[in-house]
Amino acid sequence: MTDQAQLHKQLLHTLTAGGSLRTEPWKRAAEAVPRHEFLRGGFFRRVEASAQLAYEPVLEGDAGWLEACYKDDSLITQIAGTIVPRDVRGQILREPTSSSTLPSLVLRMLEDLHVESDSKVLEIGTGTGYSTAVLCARLHEDNVTSIEYDEDVAGRARMALARQDMFPTIITGDGLLGYAESAPYDRTIATCGVRTVPAAWVEQTKPGGLILATIGGWLGSSELARLTVNDDGTATGPLLSGDISFMLARPHAAPPLGILPDLNKGKEREAVIGSDVLSDWATRFVVQLAAPNAQRLTMDRDGHTEDVLIDVKSSSWAAVYADGGRWIVRQDGPEALWDAVEAQLGRWHAAGTPALEEFTVTVTPDGQAISW
Known part of the structure; x- marks a missing residue:
């Protein structure tokens, strides 16, 4: 067994033991997708000794690159909207804008999507293409449509998927608008955070279908919600347990604070x-x-x-x-x-400080409400 195969096997064992990977169909799908193939462009590693939030590139072939690909960690793949690991020599002090999500969260969400073998899925946020590949391995590429906001990120994902002989529908555009051309979908899953679930996702998901999305805000707390689409064009469902964090979809990102107010007033x-x-x-x-x-x-x-x-x-x-x-x-x-x-x-x-999994999310054409 090669080092890569052994590392892959160990990761799958960790995900199974931790409860993220629970059913045989998803185990087989995860076994079929080598994560390192979607990280050949490298990733950014945080510089722990830095006084500021600094990152340095780790490229394919560098010490620790392959091992990191098969750890249950999120790996940053883009900084400041355009900068990729090969663009940097030394350190960079800008904010991350794209990443490969930790595999335990990817597989947990896919399990929580409750797909059938013939489910048609819309994925919001292609990223590196790893989760898209696992969906293809489970459902077949004809049933998978994925939308990526960033054209360069989408292009790299297409190439990585093609290396695995996978050719799902990859769209470059605003995922908050969904993709009406291939609708309706049985399932919609978002691998980015949102402040509110867009009405387009509800409209493009079949009645009885599920939407899985991480709902959060600008104070940095977010939770995974699983909504069922109703016949009347609304969607309702609970928050699922566990602290989950994704980068917010770029149109939902916080605006610059600008000039601070006079904090001596008030x-x-x-x-x-x-x-x-x-x-x-x-x-x-x-x-x-x-x-x-x-x-x-x-x-x-x-x-x-x-x-x-x-x-x-x-x-x-x-x-x-x-x-x-x-x-x-x-x-x-x-x-x-x-x-x-x-x-x-x-x-x-x-009310007794009910746990977040006791909260209910309701999405209507007029907006979103969260209650307990």
Whole structure:
């Protein structure tokens, strides 16, 4: 057995033991797809010793490249929207924009999609093409349509798939619009995060079909939702357990903060709830429901650390900090952000702080609602 084959076998064993890979059809599909074939362009590795968030390229043939391809890790494949590993010598300090998702999450989501052998699937976010290849191995390429926003990323995925003799329909475009030409679909799966599930996905999925998507926000908390499309053109379903994070679809990414407001202004009061709650994943998800357009930054000011929520759309903001044994909030703008946060968290606590998997997502032509 070659080193690559042994590494592949070990990865599949890890995914099976961890519960991500649960059924024989998906095990066979995963066995048929060598992950390294979709990472021949290399990946970026975080430089742990760097004081800033820095990355360095790891190219095919470099020490550790093959081993990393078969670890259960996400591997960054593009930075700043255009930069790939072969473009860089040394280190780069820009933000990642595309990656190969950790295999346990890919396989868990595919299992959670509950496909039949003849299911027709729309995939939002082709990425490297690895998950697309596993879908093809399970369902046949004629049943797989995948949309990738970035033309260069889509081109590299097509070539990698072709090396595996797989030729699904790969579309370059805005995945939030779906792909009506091949609709309707039995299943729709998104490998990028969204703030709200687009109406087009509901419209293009058959009644009784499933949509699997990660719903999140600009405070960095997200959860996987599995929605069933109803006969009336709506879709409903639960959040599934487990903290799951994807890069947001580019049209859903947070806007630049721009010039910060004058944080010395605003009305100040004692806070009922402190900003320490933002460190908890589930609480932060609930906070996002109250302040969906808010972004968070942390600043050291006047001898204390402030957590600041800023809503660029409304120009509202709230700054929360600890003062001895109490919390203080100062806020300004047309919307009292921390008042809304405290009210939402108050309702959640009054209900017994139900777990996120007890939440229900409802999507209608008028928008999206999340309730417990």
